[in-house]
Amino acid sequence: MKIHEYQARQIFRDYGIPVPADVLCYTVREVEKAAKELNGMVVIKAQVLTGGRGKAGGVKLARNVEEAINAGKQILGMDIKGLTVEKVLVTRAADIEKEFYVGLINDRNTKSVILMASAEGGVEIEEVAKTNPEKIIKFQINPLTGLLDYQTRNIALKLFGNAIHAQKAASILTKLYKLFIETDSTLAEINPLILTTDNEVLAIDGKMNFDDNALFRQPKILAMREPDEEEVQEIAAHEKGLSYIKLDGNIGCMVNGAGLAMATMDMIKLYGGSPANFLDIGGSSNPQKVIDAMNILLGDKNVKSVMINIFGGITRCDDVARGLIKALEIIITDVPIVVRLSGTNAEEGLAILKETGLPTVSSMSEAAKKAIELSKR
């Protein structure tokens, strides 16, 4: 789960990380009021759940209220990577002496939390990793001890050089680790962390992602969720026990199992078609799930044919076939469907379905070819 910058800044503040004052605004009038309140140079920042806001023109410096109003007019309502900017953050501009990067991530390989820090702040860290990997300090944190004081001190000293600045930065690192663990974060980065001309160390931009598997124990984080249109669909499907991701193609897929669902999409592409979605219905023959899944698939008006791909394991194909028939009695549609059943009791399942007149096949490649052919009718 992702959150906006303004939300990340609030979490930082809650944990005592210094962040410049800011106001969240939905209208130009609110921007004007905020700029007056903050009284001085401000930065207007688009709040959208994607990177590259600066490059897209979604971050602007304003020297006075008039410029702030103009920036507000330009940014509110603009489109950044397909997302409409509905709110902006107006924040006091800081006098930057130098920019740094600090971030925490969960690392799959070392199975630990890794602290990354760089004196090359303010740019995308992935870019630095590609061009100047030696400029990134990576530190693997022992989960049993956590991030220790001497470790943050040494890292901050390497980064800042000056002991007084480093002391301030070290305290921020300690707080960042604490909030990372306590909120079940998967990414917590401050970019840039700045040294101001009057020797303060401040977080002026932040990004946080969270572990979906841990949301059950993070009610405060869950309350921050602001899903976009696609995510609303995905969440609704998830609540029905389905895993759904919309794609741009025209062949709807319904599959049991995530790996097989991905392989099904790939197969459609391999044979020259284009999948409309990823959809994993999990491992049961429950007709209700099939009905819910079909409703989601057919809700996408791009869908010209549907490929149902089931490998029967413990769930037997004959049970799946009966479930499908029940579901298809309820769903009335002219979108053609091809069903592929394989695995346990596949022959019985296929025999049951044959009576309904649905096109049935036993191999994945046949099913993909058939679904593509049907989509062209």
Place this chain on the structure above:
Amino acid sequence: MSILVNKDTKLVVQGITGRDGKFHTGRMTEYGTNVVAGVSPGKEGETVEGVPVFNSVENAVKATGANTSILFVPAAYAADAILEASEAGIKLVVAISEGVPIQDMIRVTPILKQNGTLLIGPNCPGLITPGEALVGILPAMIFKEGNIGFISRSGTLTYEVVNLLTLSDFGQTTVVGIGGDPVAGLYFIDLLELFENDPDTIAVVLIGEIGGDAEEQAAQYIAEKMTKPVVAFIAGQTAPPGKRMGHAGAIISSGSGTAAEKIAAFNKAGVHVAKEPAEIPELLRKKLAELK
């Protein structure tokens, strides 16, 4: 021979009185797995599917000599159950539970290492050594004894490919579903090493997917250390970036973890990557013919 589970496996089922625990205990016992105990706090003295239930893994190990555990406990309690098994001296823990928080897995990792406990999963279908032991939820009927080692991040895609292998007369030494989570126990390179050292395994099939770089590491390991042929398949070539494809670990983030990168790494390592699952038996046949 085989890897990890066999006739000597003495299995304890953690969460045996739950619906899934009970159902799969029946299926594993039916397959011939030596299920010696179950654990469900407060239910010591009961039996499930003929298997005695204990209050703790410690009690179960003392009474039965269990050496392997499988857990069907809810995700929120999985880390606790893994540690309980490890501290009780269990050598191999198989975590079926789906939805375990990443931080929980990070915290258990150093303790498992310290105790010398191996972990498969979480969010996995388990593993099977055909003809000897089923420790998981895999559908037993599609497997066959033989010489192919099998490792996969997926569930039903594993069954799909194993079924194709069995129909093509390629039996399996051991089939391991390592699970779809980003932070998990044994991973590709650990299992490739076990298969490389298993005298009965003559070739390995590896099923990867988008997310992380475990396949790239496997490719490097294969190029440097493996003498046995490996055939691979990577799912998710059409997956969009930034979206979690069902499995918590199946996500392309910041442009890395794509199927294209993984396929390129395997090609570079001389591993043949199948274009579709149905191609795998044929590729395997070719690779084995080259050896003769």
